Amino acid sequence: MIARFLLLASVAGASLITSHAFAEEAPSAADSAEQASSPRGDVIVVTARRRQETAQEVTLAISVIKGDSIEATGNFNVVKLQQLAPTLQVYTTNPRNTSVNIRGLGVPFGLTSDGFEQGVGIYVDDVYNSRVAAATFDFLDVSQVEVLRGPQGTLYGKNTTAGAINITTNQPTFDFEGRAELTVGNLNYKQAKAAISGPLSDTIAARIAVAATSRRGTLFNTTTDRWINEQDNLGIRGQLLFKPNDDFSLTLSGDFSRQNPECCGTVFVRVGTTQRPITRQYDELVKAINAANPGRNYATPSRNPYDRLTDLDSSLSAGNKIGGVSAKAVWNVGPGTLTSVTAWRFWDWKPENDRDFTGLSVVSKSQNPSQQDQYSQEFRYNYESQKIDFVVGLFGFKQRIDTQGTEQQGADASRWSLSGTQATNPAILQGLTATNTQWLKSTSAALFGQLSWKVTDALTLQPGARLNYDKKSGFYQRVVTNGAGQVISCTPTPTAGTDLAAQCGVYQPQVSAPSDSAWNFTYDFNINYKIARDVLAYATYAKSFKTLGINQNGLPLNADNTVNYDAGTVKPESVNHFEVGLKTQFWDRRATFNLTAFRTEIKNFQATVNGGQFGTVRGYLANADKVRSQGIEADFKVVASDRFTAYANGAYTDAKYKKFTNAPCPPELSGGTFVTGNQTPDAPGQAGNTPSHPGASLSPRACDISGQDLPGVSKWAFSYGAEYNVPVTLLAKEGQVYLGVDGNYRSHWNSNASPSIYTDVKGYALTNFRAGFRGEGFDIFGWVRNAFDVNYIENLQVAPGNTGLIAGQPGDPRTWGGTIKFSF
Structure with missing residues (x-):
């Protein structure tokens, strides 16, 4: 798919890591001779609008990261890539529950639902990947990655x-070439990559690439006596290029990737007091369980998350398979180019989780395997002339996802979730099982286009438009059986205090079949003016949308414990985006400085919310009235000489709920008795039935979080890097000895959909070093990442049940190793 202005805007936050891989702009014809003799590094040729352009002449904020730069810095998937692109935020608790956001927007933070669209698209060789799980796989034979910021639709x-994140792989060549790479490091880290390409005939070329990564886990599970959260990735891609003449080419591609790690576990981080009765909160519950089981003496193995100890007692797995085939045909027709991209992709997800985050048998089983098929077809026609360029396209997409979920309560569930005499009877909840069956069908079609009118040599106007149709339909059924295997019913509402009422309070049977469709018309307009030879100013307005969503993982309950069917569908988001930018080069174009300011306003923002209980519903979508993200991004790079290069990128992002008056409450305002009438809720973190508060605490039914920050967003983010090299002859090989450094900083952020005082993640700074010797066809270097062994948290999760338990995943400790690369 034609990426919207796929080229380097200057954010070389990674474009420059090694001098032979520094991301520089494509030269215009007038500048080719001058740039050929300039010491500014290699040239990146990008044809975003099907013609060669310099990055400084195209009006879009975009980071371009070359494949060699990705390898040198160890950022081998999209999750790691955020260390190089300050406005990219990627948070993951497992491959399915992965959030990829840009400028704080894109995916609702929290548990993933199949029923909504991704606000940040991931594309590989023009093929849209609808599931964000693709972000967790290793980059495979990648040429470059572009991170585009702002709405993309025309x-x-x-x-x-x-x-959008647009990944371009290396293509088949008619010249024989190959490359191999081997990396080893501590934590038993091993990574191997290889690719070979060449002609099969005068008109057919082929390329095949493989990659494998393994690493010991970073958390030690004292229950199983094993390291968990390991890496175990394998990928392969094959391509055939048929090019009978200069006017036509057909590329057939197929890929398959597999992950099968023991993942994804958490560690104890802290306990935060909720409004639940004090005897029903984490520490007191553990005491009660120990008292009821003499000699057990359960305790978490460590309350320091950086001891990296856990005691999860449920099976863990993150089995993940993804792949597909595609056919891309490019045909020069008259004055333009016709492109067709046909693709089929699949995703198989086989997880096993410990949803109580403890070594207690509260939730003994949590599994939600799913299988996805998607089909897409795109046609584009691109026309180019001296004054007028345009692109017009048609797009069709069809998807089906099937999920089979199982969640079961364990031997400690009654003591954990019930009160009074029921808490002393394990049989009430032990073996209680919810079995979910669900499917989703999604269809999308679009007509889109953009015109570029060169009014003068300096002034260009670029209007674009899109007409879109979407339809979604789903089915969800939860069947609940008790420990004896008997199906239970919660209709009519069971009598309070009975065993059935207790069971229905944990898992309630439910059937829903949400369905909806919507048309959307959107547009954008860009005006840009070349103030001087190397100074370009631009302004963009985009009216965009995210299509409707459906709640596919079950629906929340009303106050009377009935199913809220009105929550089955979620309104489309309405997006107004404003952006201005200035692109400059100076010092004989050795230095580039770009500045971007943006403001995005979204009505009916699709937010993920959580009811806080085990079985009513894990998480669902709801519309927040209004969200706003605004900020400034600055990007600087310099190639002082063939010996020294450097870059620095920074972003300030202010992303807030402007109006969200009926949001779920954070844990410190949850767990008590709901207020009625004119009652006033108690203070945050005020537990009930304490000496200072003898009665039950009162909790609001909903909270007004207007004005609070969106989750997952750091206000300040920076990345930087530099490299110095010296030409030498070593072991009869001519080359360069080099020393490089890169690093990044992110300020604090909150990891709960409704920001909580207990889920504030502290800011951190990471620093990486590398040193090596490279020459023609080889590169040998050693590296150390997180060189100062900084302790930091990647994400925090609120355990269900309002017990106050906060679990999390620590970031990688210091790692080190060496890499050998050869090419021919």
């Missing part, structure tokens, strides 16, 4: 409201 097949 040049993309699939509309995205926050941006």
